[in-house]
Amino acid sequence: MTAGPPQTVVIVGAGLTGLATALFLAERGHHSITLVDLVSGTEGYNSNAHDPVPIILGRHRETLRLLRLIQPPTASEASSLFLEFRLADGRTISYHPPRLPGSWQWIMGLLRFRGLAWRERWTLLSYLEQLWEGARSLPPDLDNHTADQWLESIGQSPMSRKQIWSPLSRWLTGNHLERLSASVFVHQLAEIFLQNARDVFLSSLHGSIGDRFLTPLRQALERKGIVPLRCAERPLLRVGPSGIEAIRLPDGRRIQARWYIIALSHRELLALLPEQLLARYAYFARLVDLEPLPEATVEFRHRVISPCPRLVLLADNLFHRVVLTPTAPGEMTCRLSVTVPPSLEELPDDRLLQAARDELQQLYPHDPPRGTLTGTVHRNQQAALSLHGGVTLRRPLQQSPLPNLLLAGPWTDTGWPANIESALVSARRCADIVDRQSTR
Ligand SMILES: Cc1cc2nc3c(=O)[nH]c(=O)nc-3n(C[C@H](O)[C@H](O)[C@H](O)COP(=O)(O)OP(=O)(O)OC[C@H]3O[C@@H](n4cnc5c(N)ncnc54)[C@H](O)[C@@H]3O)c2cc1C
Incomplete structure (x- = not known):
């Protein structure tokens, strides 16, 4: 397979997702990229430049990969830390899996975790072992249950649901245990805790989101000649019979490209989409249900x-x-x-x-x-x-039904809750789609 001609791309939204998408494309030789941003666009999942960088898990591979790409070696300060739980009786217990190969890390990590009563650790361990060995399987209708119901069904007491599982679910997904889909929770737990020991390692990066992500991303793009165009009002999408035809800026300019990537929140995207697309495609109409x-x-x-x-x-x-x-x-x-x-x-x-x-x-x-x-x-x-039952089917894939329109953002279908890792996974997938088409 030989590399095809560079593709022209318009990216609407220059937050973390839009900037990362532009960089991933530029890294593959697609330099004809126009990034369009709203001057006062605060609506969205908001990469607030002044916020501290959230704690990063070893399993956040796309985040770690991006950091390696954009950080100068001198800015690599990071500290490792353990996940701690403060219990109702005032004790603080850490989850501290040993560096052992394969499933030994989580077996030993769980056995040693004093945040759960002995009996609950054993029940959970034997449940996981049965799943592992294929002696039992997860209920087929797991998505119809809440994470709380599922935990109760596998013997986790109200106390441990309150002290351990509830704050864990809030941290991992931003959702309450009582509303979170059991299927989403199980998937997250398996991804993070049941793979390699290093997936559970936590690191805290020094500095803010601006210092560690946004500024280095903008600088890396600037070096490649890509500077976001800032508009005072929303740009408009022009739709034709075979897809997006152009984007019109508030000053009347039309920009045409082979690809259009929307890197906005789903609410902002809905405000941008012409009514005809919402009426015609379930893919777009379903976005209204994302909460x-x-x-x-x-x-x-x-x-x-x-x-x-x-x-x-x-x-x-x-x-x-x-x-x-x-x-x-x-x-x-x-x-x-x-x-x-x-x-x-x-x-x-x-x-x-x-x-x-x-x-x-x-x-x-x-x-x-x-x-x-x-x-x-x-x-x-x-x-x-909100990751309640049924929502996974409503999160859109990055490729829309319009062949030249892609959606990026933490809320798209990535397998992750709407966090930085999800934003970057969606950015990577959009870059992959553009790249695949150019090499055909
Ligand atoms: C309070 C809060 C806490 C969070 N906590 C965590 C956490 O602990 N861990 C974690 O991993 N993630 C967390 N996140 C999520 C993370 O910040 C987001 O995943 C990430 O910032 C998403 O970036 P984005 O580029 O998709 O969206 P945004 O940062 O919202 O970027 C959208 C961009 O589009 C522009 N724009 C808006 N409308 C238009 C328009 N019509 N036309 C053109 N441009 C437009 C805006 O100006 C902006 O630059 C949190 C988010 C929030 C808000």
Whole structure:
């Protein structure tokens, strides 16, 4: 197979997904790329440049691959850490699988994990062994059950569902155990915990999303002559009988290309799509059913001498997670994620801030973080994607029914919840589709 001619590509949306798609294409020799971004486009899954980089799992292969591609060797600071659980009785227990080959790592990791009662560890282990040996199989209608129902059916007590499984599900998927599809949860657990020991390793990158992802991506693209075009209003898609014909910018310019890749949130995409596509294709109509989930976090930045990142999942009712990450030399960011009530607005900021300070006091009873600056509360209506039963079938594949239109974004069908890894997997798949067509 020989490399074909470079393809012309328009990418709408220059957040993490759009920038990564452009870089993956440029790396394969497709330099004729136009990136179109909205100046005030804050709607979406929002790669907020100032946010700390989320904790990265060894299984986040696409994320680690991108970091290797864009980071100068001098910026490789990262610290490893363990997954910790703070139980209702105040004890903190870490999940610490040994570096053993194959299934030994999770067998020993589970046996040693004191967050679950002995009996529950044995029940879970024997259940997994039976699955492994083919002596039993997962229920065929797993997607019709919630993760909570499934855990109950395999002998996990209400206490361990509250203390361990519920905050784990929130961290891994952004979803409540009571609403999350059992099938999605099982898939995530198997992907992360039941493969290689290194998949479960956690690393915390120093710096913000801007420092580690967005700025190096923009710089790498700039070196290849690709600079996003910024518009004050939404561009428009022009659809013809055989696909997208052009994109029209607010200043009246038309841009034509062989490929159009939309790297926006599903809500923004719906606002961009002509009605005729929604009416004609179930693929697009189904996007209406994708439901974003909100998140509120309380953030403190404080000074430290030696940064020590932590990820603690909480059995608490108000917060389900505390993450401490180094964001600048001598500075840590501490983020507490709120277990969201029906409406985010129900919790006033001052109550959240006080509760967060109390929580930190409990985490560090003898040595609370010093030099704590003023805390801030962040509320975001689209922080995750609801992964209830049936949603997997509604997440679209990257190739749309229009042959020259591709969709990228953490909410597309990637096998991951709507996180950075998912965004990058979708970007890679779009680049693969364009590349495959050019080599035909
Ligand atoms: C509060 C919150 C917490 C999160 N926590 C985690 C986490 O812990 N771990 C994790 O892995 N992931 C997390 N994520 C998800 C992660 O941030 C996203 O997967 C990632 O940022 C998605 O990037 P994106 O480029 O698809 O979207 P965005 O960053 O939203 O980018 C979209 C881009 O499109 C532009 N735009 C918008 N509308 C238009 C338009 N009509 N025309 C042209 N351009 C347009 C915008 O200006 C923007 O540049 C979190 C997200 C949020 C919001």
